[in-house]
Amino acid sequence: MKVELYGAGKVLKGVLRVPGDKSISHRAIMFSALAEGSTVIEGFLPSADCLSTMAVFQSLGVSIEREGERLRVFGKGLRGLQEAKGALDCGNSGTTMRLMTGILSGQPFPSVLTGDESLCRRPMERVRKPLLEMGAEIHTEGERQTAPLYIYPAKLHACSYESPIASAQVKSAVLLAALSTEGETVYTEPSLSRDHTERMLSVMGADIRTTIEAGGKARIRIKGGATLRPFSGVFTVPGDISSAAYFMAAVFFLPGSELLLQNVGLNPSRTGILEVLSRMGAEYEIRNRRVTGGEETGDLFLRFGNLHGTEISGAIIPRLIDELPILAILGVIAEGETVIKDAAELKVKESNRIRAVVENLQSLGISAFETEDGMRIRGKGGIFPLTGKKVSSYKDHRIAMSFSILGLLCDKTDPMEIEDAECVSISYPTFFEDLEKLLDGNTVL
Template identity: 45%
Template sequence: MSAHETSIGPISGQKSSKAGGAQSKCVAHLKGQCSLPGDKSISHRALMLGALAVGRTHITGLLEGEDVHATAAALSAMGVGIRRESPGQWVVDGVGVGALQTPDNILDMGNSGTSTRLLMGLVASQPIRCFFTGDGSLRKRPMNRVIAPLSQMGAVIESRGDGRLPLLITGSDSPMPIDYTLPVASAQVKSAILLAALNTPGTSVVREPKATRDHSERMLKAMGAQITVEESGTGETGRIIRITGEAELSPVDISVPGDISSAAFPLVAAAIRPGSQIRLKGVGINPLRAGILTALEQMGAPVTIENRREEGGEPVADLVMTGPERLKAVTLDPAIAPLMIDEFPVLFVAAACAQGSSRFTGLEELRVKESDRIAAMAAALSACGVAVEEVPDGLIVHGTGSPPLGGATITTHLDHRIAMSALVLGCASDRPVSIDDAAPITTSFPDFMPLMNALGTEITLL
């Protein structure tokens, strides 16, 4: 092993300890260009499908946040060879479909719901046992939406009475194919079923009433899985995915694009400061992920898309934001929610600075993320002088049309997106905005503060 190589050992057990708070101050504008960390969703899937391929997968641009490290450590504990060769450059020596091993220890997934739900799918159709737990935030998140279909495929899953972590999953040695209609739009549930189907005889079918991010389907197809996707015919965005099991996946070189969910933070920060101009290089613009671009355009802050290309089967481009003189309120079509569900907290910040009242609905999923993101952002905005109205499936934000008051310390609830959204709000507030805990940011965007400060923000640790 070279001096740059690092093997992944068992996960340490807990998320990083509290690092203290942080504070953001108002700035005149943002200027400059940068590259973003790798897409978190694609990074998880690259490691997992690389683990199931026969041979060596090379990954470039892997996100090196705590969530992705949790996935790598869990796969390593199941017998997969994974190593980091240099920053962002990783190698996975796959063991093949059906060849994972029972880990010796409990798998602590930290704060990562994606890791947990997708790995449950991997385990469900293999004759192994895994015990999953996580931090306080993850243990509150619902797992029944994954438990239900995986149980139908033959997995035995024991959890707390309300279907939450910790849980023990025993995979089936004779899994059964499934024809399953998703009760909610969830790429995690869809992907868990597809991963379980890889080691299941016959053809499994997933029907989604609304299309969700399709990174799993794209990567599975690139690695040789027999998978088809078609429009359902029952709605504008519904789809039917069919996958044939007992697959053999071939390794491929995977280039992970910049994460559009991470891009949302500098994009909004520039949009709320007139005169800003930033360029974000090499960002994934998968149409099933790019709702934030549509939303910002409707608010009067269109993103210019340049240098379009395709990398690793994913559409990629450079994004340019020029801060407008004024943002306008918007009533966003609920149909866009699955295309940008993770970006809503920071979009609420844009709405807080806009002229007029914005209405966002169809966001029930935000209630069961790392925190109740509707309630958390309502409290954050209210504390900073922005009038809001909470509704069961969303938020009405009465924009100030001018810099919000600020001056509050925001409770992050162990939620990285609440933490970063609050710091973006501080970039345009009359008074500094603080957060109680900056540690959650490392789960998805370890370089958030230096990257944002390089563009002109003033974010400091307390």
């Protein structure tokens, strides 16, 4: 599917209620399935990735009723899952594959996890390694240790593991495997990655605690053997700040724009983008702060203004890893240079996001350079007319949405064309519809 984007002369005004958080939607299904009893989930994100997680648990014998964004999950308990009749297809979802590896490592039956061509190229050794230290038996394909993953029954034991990277997926896999052990597992990462797993497991009765040490190291301790209880009442998934990020950015591409984003998740491990926007000179307000299911949420109000470049590096990177492509796009209209460092993780996402961003920008005549662990973008110092061209999404949802926002600089007579734009369904199926409605001055709730 090809989509044409333009926005020159338009203004973005209105209210948008962003779709449910992808990371939390995955975990809400997983943890509810492992609980003893049923859980009602509202605000679930029905994206391709999250539907892959739902299908995997249904294949493992978990009953799930769905009506739009509302689910009822009938939990089977940690030992109630059933052996699947075939391979478990994770689609394009790295979250599904990596977290399920942790869950299935302690089950009394074998499992095979597979996915699409893109997922089967992504590295899995980083999650396999700590699980092997816990006694898991996991086999991978080829020298690059990729999927399919063959998981065999094993008796797991608690361990102490220090990760060289801050990765929420690796951390979550270890914590979920630890539920099947006796004793205490200790997981340490260089800086705190998104902590939805820790927060949600704590609410459900797991004995888990986090300490931040001098220098920023995060140490998470979890005791095995807990029985997870269902979420009390209805579990409401907050809006995804990663999805909201594209509309935050859009405000700064269209002079006179004002936008209220409702029900945005404001978990501190995910709000790095707000800190960077502040450094770039953006003005925003957080309204109606509240806590739902252990997660902070609120409404964000933003208005158009001029931006200046900044450096994004160090401990903040895990807190905005998914937002780096759109922050690079904001660098295009900023005054001065925007530099992204310490982000080699971008190379092993759905695409090599460093290369994808830089190559597309260069094809548009914008000064951008790839570095070993990031990129440099020389900003234009404000809004400018952009000549439309074809750009590749690299079949990566975050690249497609990021360059859609850059396309707002184009005129209707010379729009930007995004190739393979259907990939946005991975995280935000209604992205183009919502953008079009807001450009027409409509509220999207």
